[in-house]
Amino acid sequence: MSRRTIIPFGPQHPVFPEPIQLRLVLEDEKVVEALPAIGYVHRGLEKLAEQKDFIQDVYLVERICGICSFMHSMNYCQGIETLMDITVPDRARFLRVIWAELHRMHSHLLFLGLLADSFGFENLFMQCMRCREDIIDVMEITAGNRILLTTCCIGGVRKDISAEMFSEVHNALDRVFKQLKDLHPAFADDYTVKKRLIGVGVLSMEKAVELGAVGPVAKASGLSMDLRQSGYAVYKELGFSPVTEKAGDCHARMMIRLRELDQSMDLIHKAINMLPEGPINVPVKGNPTGEVAARIEQPRGELLFFIKGNGTKNLERFRARTPTFANLPPLLHMLPGYQLADVPVIVISIDPCISCTER
């Protein structure tokens, strides 16, 4: 009769970017059950958001996550603009999309590096990080900082991108395109990578719907759902349709993100070509009143903010439901039946951002 042991996976593990504990119940080498324990990076940001005024909250909300930070501030600004009936100028909407897609690219490259690291392919991890540095340099040139851009503000954006900066953007995207031509076959066609990823951590479409998977986890299981289809910011003008895969395993989740990298590059080129002249922000007067649920497509999936204002400069309630929080139940469903050595690969394949989850 096989023995059951409980192994604590985390909270500190070399493969995790942030701490989460999964207590794995193992029978010999096979995972039978996974019990999560979260709360290691809870910072009480929702409570803090009620104590700062709604304009200072833009800077607070940006710091919920250190990977997808621009999307948080963009979603927050879009929510407050809906509450206060503010019309954002067109140039600002295009600039927001350019920065958002650059953020998506850097986040996906980080994911690819961490995934390669999780199955031991350190050289590929390093190459992904090198490629990512080109994107981050572009963000530093255009916004002044590598990840925490603080360019989004209520009513538009705070900084403009000049023509010289756009030529840097084009040069960087050309370099990234060339590097991705080397990296793409290494991920998609390499024999050992396929052996580690195909058939591992399968999530069927029915289970993805039942458990509420979002983002690339849902798209890899065949669900064509991406909030950019709703046309917020300028995605309607740019034209967008989500990429999907059918297999629902780690390889499919990785292929989704590889294809989204190419898609983001196209979106950035289109946005730069269509960028109109004009003001970059409008003045904000008054305080927010009412409730709004603002949603945006983050690199990891659907981000939902519930913002409630009561006419004062402090918000009454700010609630953030991040995509990793929604993807945790599918993760717990994906783990049983696989070997202990597959656990890091499966956990990284949902692209966990625990600092987002725990705020």
Place this chain on the structure above:
Amino acid sequence: MELLRNLLRNSLSKPVTRLYPFEAREPFAGNRGMLEMNPENCSFCGVCAKRCPTNAITVIRKPTKTWSFQPHQCIVCGYCIEVCPKDSITMNKNHRGPTF
């Protein structure tokens, strides 16, 4: 096999990483490094202190006019620079050196 071309190119070229601090890159022009304050222009209105998201700035008007700043609390967002009516706060593109 797929990375063979990449491997050959990397082994024949020099490392990508810089030997910091012996080789340092000049910060880009718009880099948000640290705040600098010019007290001659300041009118001690206190708007920067009210707007600062982290309460890094303190402005006292009585008995003596004081403007004080905690650099470790500052997140270099630049909100104070935007709201200052006298333009007495500016952004320096170089980062503050290590302190304790």
